[in-house]
Amino acid sequence: MKNITLLGATGSIGMQTLDVIAEHPEDFRLFAISFGENIEKAKIILERFQPEKIVVKNEKVKKELFSPSNNTSIEILVGEEALVEVSCHPKTDVLVNAVMGSVGLAATLAAIDEKKQIAIANKETLVTAGHLVMRKAKENGVDLLPIDSEHSAIFQALNGEASSQVSRIILTASGGSFRDKSRADLEEVTIADALNHPNWSMGAKITIDSATMMNKGLEVMEAHWLFGLPYEKIDVIQHKESIIHSMVEFVDKSVIAQLGTPDMRVPIQYALTYPDRLPFSQTESLDLLEVGKLHFEKMDLQRFPCLQYAYDAGKKGGTMPTVLNAANEIAVDLFLKGNISFLEIESVIEKAISDHQSIEDPDLVTIQEVDQSTRMRILSQYK
Ligand SMILES: NC(=O)C1=CN([C@@H]2O[C@H](COP(=O)(O)OP(=O)(O)OC[C@H]3O[C@@H](n4cnc5c(N)ncnc54)[C@H](OP(=O)(O)O)[C@@H]3O)[C@@H](O)[C@H]2O)C=CC1
Ligand SMILES: CC(=O)[C@@H](O)[C@H](O)COP(=O)(O)O
Ligand SMILES: [Mn+2]
Structure with a gap:
């Protein structure tokens, strides 16, 4: 039985992590959660999973969450220091960092110092402080298990082989909400258009990142840190079906890809069960006959300048x-x-x-x- 501390429980990755925990009640227990402002979702989570501790963003959220009519024995903590406290708590076995943005950075670093297993969805942490995170992980012998679908795919394709055996990794990009639009078309697009991702249901920020291609840029930097590869060995290709989640080309030119239906609960579960696998009943088997064809296109860096900015910033x-x-x-x-x-x-x-x-x-x-x-x-x- 592993005790899970889940930062960002009310978000897209957070809720899908709860699906995984619910499917395996004998393997996982929700010890603590954090969230931002979504009090309604938080109440549902508290009732269903009864974690021991909850961290809220500020006193106002605390007050709204625990009205006198809402009787609970769950300990409620406030602020970023409390995130560190629950992440490092002796009862935490696995820290799942599923917050949006760089909020969870200090908590992740502190949990690595405490030798916690880290399942990381939050790419901003690695982008902004990858050198500190990876240095600490190495010093403490901690595994950083990727949740991001592309990085989980690479992690699985590598299967423990050293980075010296890799000639390059190939991240796949769906192209996002506007993949078929020209730059001229982009002048007219709305927020609702941008939030309409063709393949994945995700939080708002990452969905916009996907449309600007900044998501792939952040993922290039995330891959650089997680797999210790120079930027010259990290390629991106457009693959509109999001069936191949990413690939590794080894020095002998053999390519290993990881495939599956686009469902984040699969890489989330793998990060929680690694090095084992458990059945997962809530997702579909991949039916390649139904998919029929897979498509690949060269990335156009003029069309998607954010990807170029990210390569440049990463190399700098x-x-x-x-x-x-x-x-x-x-x-x-x-x-x-x-x-x-x-x-x-x-x-x-x-x-x-x-x-x-x-x-x-x-x-x-x-x-x-x-x-x-x-x-x-x-x-x-x-x-
Ligand atoms: N969604 C996906 O499929 C994927 C996401 N990722 C990465 O995972 C991370 C989370 O993404 P996603 O789940 O989509 O994001 P969401 O926006 O859906 O959820 C973000 C979570 O973080 C909480 N949060 C946001 N701001 C704060 C804050 N200032 N203080 C405390 N908590 C805060 C939110 O709380 P509340 O809503 O209550 O305010 C929510 O629980 C991102 O780094 C993203 O890039 C990676 C791969 C796939
Ligand atoms: C599900 C996931 O991992 C997202 O990061 C996804 O990759 C977004 O897809 P694109 O950025 O390729 O549109
Ligand atoms: Mn991704």
């Missing part, structure tokens, strides 16, 4: 990925609030990275300062 290193990530988080939020257009997401990011002088090998404090100052600088222009 230091605090440049932090700036790219912070600018992207703010730009996507501004777009979702109707303050900027879809194409302005790219220009906000482009400006932030070209204005920044990267600081090499930043520590956590430097990363947090650069992250905050980037956000403030951009926000001050849109007030």
Whole structure:
């Protein structure tokens, strides 16, 4: 029986993690959760799973969650320090980081110090502080088990083989909501159009990232850190069906791909059961006869400049990925609030990275300062 601490329980990955936990009550128990503001969903989770502890964003959420009529023995904690506390708690066996953005960074680093097993969905953590996370994981002998579908695919295809055996990895990209549109068409798109991903049902931020191709850019950096490969060995191809989740080409030119129906509960479960596998009844078998054909296209970096920005920021290193990530988080939020257009997401990011002088090998404090100052600088222009 593994005790799970789930950060971001009310989100898309969070709720799907709960599906996995519910399917295997003899293997997993929900010890603690965190969430942001979705009180209604949180109440359902508390009633169904009865975790011991819950971390909320602020006192206001705490007050709303626990009205006098709502009698519960669950311990309620507030703020980022509490995230660290539950993540490092002796009862936590596995930390699932499924928050959106860089909120879970300090908790993940602290849990690695406590030698917890980490199942990581949150790519922003690795993008902004991959060097710190991987250094700590190595020092502590901790496995970082990827949940992101592409990285789970690569992890499974590698199956323990050393990175020296790899000639390249090939990340697949669906193309997102606007894959069939030209750049001229993008001037007219709405928030609702952008949120309509062709293959995956995901949180709003990652769905927009997928449409700008920043999601793939973040995934390139995530792969760089998780698998210790230089950017020259990380390729992206467009594959509109999202059936091949990614591939590894080995030095002998053998290619191993991982396939499956697009259902995040499969890589989530693998990260929780690794190195074993358990049956999972809630998803469909892949029917290749029904799929019929798989399609592949070269990535067009003029059409999707965010992917180019991410390669450039990743290769530059230091605090440049932090700036790219912070600018992207703010730009996507501004777009979702109707303050900027879809194409302005790219220009906000482009400006932030070209204005920044990267600081090499930043520590956590430097990363947090650069992250905050980037956000403030951009926000001050849109007030
Ligand atoms: N969704 C997917 O299929 C995939 C997601 N990922 C990655 O996983 C991560 C989560 O994605 P997803 O589940 O889609 O995101 P969602 O937006 O659906 O969920 C995010 C979760 O984080 C919580 N949260 C957001 N902001 C804060 C905050 N400031 N403080 C505390 N909690 C906060 C939300 O709480 P609340 O809603 O209550 O406010 C929610 O529980 C991202 O890094 C994403 O890139 C990777 C691969 C696939
Ligand atoms: C499910 C998942 O892992 C997402 O990150 C997914 O990859 C998004 O798809 P695209 O970014 O390829 O559109
Ligand atoms: Mn992915």
